[in-house]
Amino acid sequence: MKIVILGGVAAGAKAAAKAKRLLPDAQIDLYTDDTHVSYSACGLPYYIEGNFEDYRLLLVRSPGEFEQDGIHIHLKNRAVKILSSTKQVLIEALGENRAFLVDYDKLIIAVGARPVIPQIRNVDLNNVFTVRKIEDGIAIRKKAEESSNAVIIGGGYIGIEMLEALVRQNVRTTLIEYAPTIMQNFDDDMSELILVELNKISGERFEILTSEIATEFSGDNSGVKLVRTGSGKEIPVDFAVICAGVKPNIEIARDAGIMLGETGAIKVNKRMETNIPDIYACGDCVEENLIVTNTKIWLPLGTNANKEGRIAAISACGGNETFDGVLGSAVTRCLNLSMSMTGLTEKKARTLGIEPVSVTVTKNDKVGYMPDVNNITLKLIADKNTGKLLGCQGVGAGDADKRVNTVTSALLAGLTAEEFFKNDLTYAPPFSPTIDPLLNAAQILSEKFSAYTES
Ligand SMILES: Cc1cc2nc3c(=O)[nH]c(=O)nc-3n(C[C@H](O)[C@H](O)[C@H](O)COP(=O)(O)OP(=O)(O)OC[C@H]3O[C@@H](n4cnc5c(N)ncnc54)[C@H](O)[C@@H]3O)c2cc1C
CATH class of the missing domain: 3.50.50.60 (FAD/NAD(P)-binding domain)
Known part of the structure; x- marks a missing residue:
């Protein structure tokens, strides 16, 4: 054969x-x-940021x-x-x-x-990179190590990961996103939260420009030197990375x-x-x-x-296994902020004709007296008609992703918010508060459903 x-x-x-x-x-x-x-293309940002020396x-x-x-x-x-x-x-x-x-x-x-290349004048200048292949990673890291300023076009998950990578290489970075928020695969309120949290930790190290569009790269034979934007900004750069989707x-x-x-x-x-x-x-x-x-x-x-x-x-080879599909689970990180999701967002549910109901909680990820305690925000979403869980999004410096991962099993099992609230999650002070934030969210969500039933 x-x-x-x-x-x-x-x-x-x-x-x-x-x-x-x-x-x-x-x-x-x-x-x-x-x-x-x-x-591992997924590892490219972590190679670029200098976590290890050998790309091999x-x-x-x-x-x-x-x-x-x-x-x-x-x-x-x-x-x-x-x-x-x-x-x-x-x-x-x-x-x-x-x-x-x-x-x-x-x-x-x-x-x-393959990467989407947006319509920006002179996009083929030297030192305008995309990030997909091993050569891209090697070239961007080399350039980052000898550079002071860069621009990233696009605020999706690869743009966000590249932001961390360049900041950790001490490159002052401007991220340009044409939409009003970054990380648009999240619901708008969670994207807004991500933006607020990143702006809090940006210091002098990076700037995120939303509702802004890169219109032109300008430079000479050696490469890009300047990025012009729709609102008239001129940003001096040593290189640019295009992260405008695939x-x-x-x-x-x-x-x-x-x-x-x-x-x-x-x-x-x-x-x-x-x-x-x-x-x-x-x-x-x-x-x-x-x-x-x-x-x-x-x-x-x-x-x-x-x-x-x-x-x-x-x-x-003649076998008979199946791949039944995906839940839409994804996780990423920018500096100390993690962002994770599974299932449907509220906006995605609405586009599919499903009426969602949601609860958002912001809580400690561990007991408050633990030295490494951090906030997390969880948004738990269910179908208003059936009560079944639809999805979860988590953002924060703390352990949000392990909560989101817990919801994946509930989605596979088709649990309602009320059924999920009965879940027996682990507890000890270094790992969670006595009642886990996810169960808080499930409780509030199931109370909403009880209120619907009673009224
Ligand atoms: C920076 C970055 C970070 C990422 N992080 C994550 C992550 O954290 N988690 C996650 O789950 N995913 C992540 N991804 C996505 C993940 O890398 C891709 O989903 C994965 O690589 C897809 O694998 P693939 O084999 O389908 O396609 P590809 O990786 O695109 O590989 C396809 C290969 O086919 C070759 N090819 C194309 N056309 C032809 C042709 N006509 N003839 C012969 N060869 C051809 C291409 O050159 C390429 O080598 C990340 C991707 C990038 C770029």
Whole structure:
């Protein structure tokens, strides 16, 4: 059996390793236009900020290690066309002026996503970076170590992580976000809280400009020197990092007749099968099922890519496991502030026609006399009609994410706020107050439901 895999970061590398374990005699060839395979893009901000010196710690498995297991890795080889009628892929060897066809019995598409480049004049100047690949991380870190000023375009989770990285490299950083708030995948009140909390700790180290747009980079042959904004600001910079979101690499699949879903990413079933027989897709190039509502969502996250790569391999090898979907769980950090969420936000619920009811509590994350006590704010959301929990968001310097993680199980189980309030969470002073803030939130939420029932 010949298994061909396109792309080799999280989904593709996982699929290759799993397929080899399942079918040791299969011929497995992985083609990627990248210079590395099997790496942690998620770790790039932490490498850039200087947590460790050797970027190779980001590499999970080298091409040599794959080869030892009998998996053939073809770096700098871009797939340009899928010919499903003859079960072949046209591959272009980058820099060699050469293209060739490879045959497959099973094809796994794991070509991921790429950064969105906003329309800013002179965006192709030197020292304007995106952050996606190993080379990006190496180049940004080198530049950060020799620089004083930078600008980040975009206040989503990668922009926020890059803000921490550059601040820790002592680079004075301006983050420009065109929307009125940052971290817009949270509800507006929580995004506002994130902004307020970050502004409190910014000092002279960074500034966040919201409702502002970068219109032009200006510089010379050596690179960008100045960023101009819509409101007329001129910000001197040594470099810029664009973190304006990502979009799925769907072109090669679409051109082969593979169906896209309603989110614009590749449509797959729970076995990661596309509409064309023997072609599977996984990772950032596919859309997911959002378990809470059974609707489609595109959530380009490494954790999803890994799980999907595993299922794509199992299906390609004849197995029958499924990937049922995601809850929308995510977590990130900027300096000492953590931000996490799972399930639906109130605004997302409304777009799906669900009437949400929510409670927001701000509490200590531990007993107040503990030296490392910190505030956390939790927002717990339920469906007004059914009482079932829909989601949770957590922000704070304290341990908010462990509370959000607790809610994930409740979402999977379909618990109501009242049922969740009966949860027996752990307690000791270094870990939580006697009644955990999450249970406080659940209690208030279930009281709201009792009030609805009584009235
Ligand atoms: C800075 C940063 C921080 C992140 N932090 C987190 C985090 O904390 N938690 C989390 O869950 N996720 C995080 N992510 C997201 C996570 O890295 C991605 O979801 C994950 O890398 C997706 O893996 P993938 O294999 O689907 O796609 P990709 O990582 O995009 O890999 C696809 C590969 O395919 C190659 N390719 C593309 N087109 C072709 C072609 N035609 N032919 C051959 N090869 C091709 C690409 O060059 C690339 O090497 C982060 C991402 C970034 C950039």
